[in-house]
Amino acid sequence: MTRIELCDIEVVDRDAVERVQATQAHEDELGYLADTFQMLASPTRLRMVEALAGGELCVCDLAAVAGASPSAVSHHLRQLRQMRIVRFRKEGRMAYYRLDDEHISDLLRTGLEHVRE
Amino acid sequence: MTRIELCDIEVVDRDAVERVQATQAHEDELGYLADTFQMLASPTRLRMVEALAGGELCVCDLAAVAGASPSAVSHHLRQLRQMRIVRFRKEGRMAYYRLDDEHISDLLRTGLEHVRE
DNA sequence: TTGACATATGAGCAATCCTTCATATGTTCA
DNA sequence: TGAACATATGAAGGATTGCTCATATGTCAA
Structure with missing residues (x-):
């Protein structure tokens, strides 16, 4: 953990900061979540x-729909599989x-609502 | 638009592909959505x-909570502003x-549910 | 068994990302 | 007014990404 640059007063609202820190997701959980969103990025x-x-x-059909090569699509699918965005048989x-x-389609729908509003 | 590599039979299920293509979001919309998810990545x-x-x-408090320098946080905030993830006064x-x-907290909640399941 | 094919994967490269450092802007207060 | 400070921003560098090309794996059909 490297020392971080801070405002002189350190924090403005110490209570707010501590309240937030108490409810934050754990480090590995956040990293995993970031990787998940990365898959949709x-x-x-x-x-x-x-x-x-x-x-x-x-x-093959995914490649046609996505307008990408089967190779590129296969690479993407491996990542999507690893992040449990997709399953396959x-x-x-x-x-x-x-x-x-259904979380995945939820994310897609909510995201689209946001960009369309 | 570069020519893409395709399976020899082109597509396996032409109907499925055309059905999907008909309902896909437009190019710029998807690009914007990808940028939005990138902000959460x-x-x-x-x-x-x-x-x-x-x-x-x-x-300042955001920097303390995030464990990053005010400068880094400010850079991030500009992006988040540009993608309409955050507002400020x-x-x-x-x-x-x-x-x-509320779409943003929806995305966060749904994402967390997904990684925790 | 052999050739064709759907899919998977490793290497490599250009483009992009995240952070730091230096500096700028605008506000407060002495 | 001038010093201190919260925030913003440009440049730059190391890390990561997304693609292509080459090749591997496993299946089907002749």
Whole structure:
């Protein structure tokens, strides 16, 4: 933990700061949450997630919808899998992806509402 | 628009692809949405946003809560302002920031639910 | 078994991000 | 007015990202 630059009075409202600090999520939880939002911070991945909000799709069709190469899409899918944004099932040589849970489409919908307001 | 690599059969389920394409958000909207999620994709900014979910704070206190320098926090706040994640009011030489609307705390809550499940 | 194909993955590169340092702006108070 | 201070901002550098290209894996069909 490096020493941080601070205002001379340190904090303006010490009570407010301590109240906030008491309720903050833990470090690792926040890091994980940041990584989760990072997954939604790319237009290509957003197109993929938006497409999957309508139902499962194979990698090939995801690539067509997202306007990206199957390779790029596959790289993205691995990240989305690791962050539990998507799940997939294998059927022969095909892989069908879907959103992991309803939180993801919630995030998408709320985000769209925000940018459209 | 560069030519994209495609599976030989082009798409597996043409109907599904066309159905999805018909309902996708527009390019600029998705770009804007991606930028919005990008704002939530940094632990420091997340701590700031989480803190502001509890009420308004000045830059100095935000820096204390986020464990970052006032300079770094100010840079982040400019971005958050530009993406309409936060609003602020000036009072003398102080600046008090708050979340722009309830969508932001919704995103935070839903995100936390997702990572905690 | 062999060739074609859907998907996955490693390396590498340009672009972007997050922070620090230095400095600027505007306000308060002595 | 001038010093102190809260906040803002530009430049710069190391870290991270998103893509492409090359290649690997596993499946299907002839």
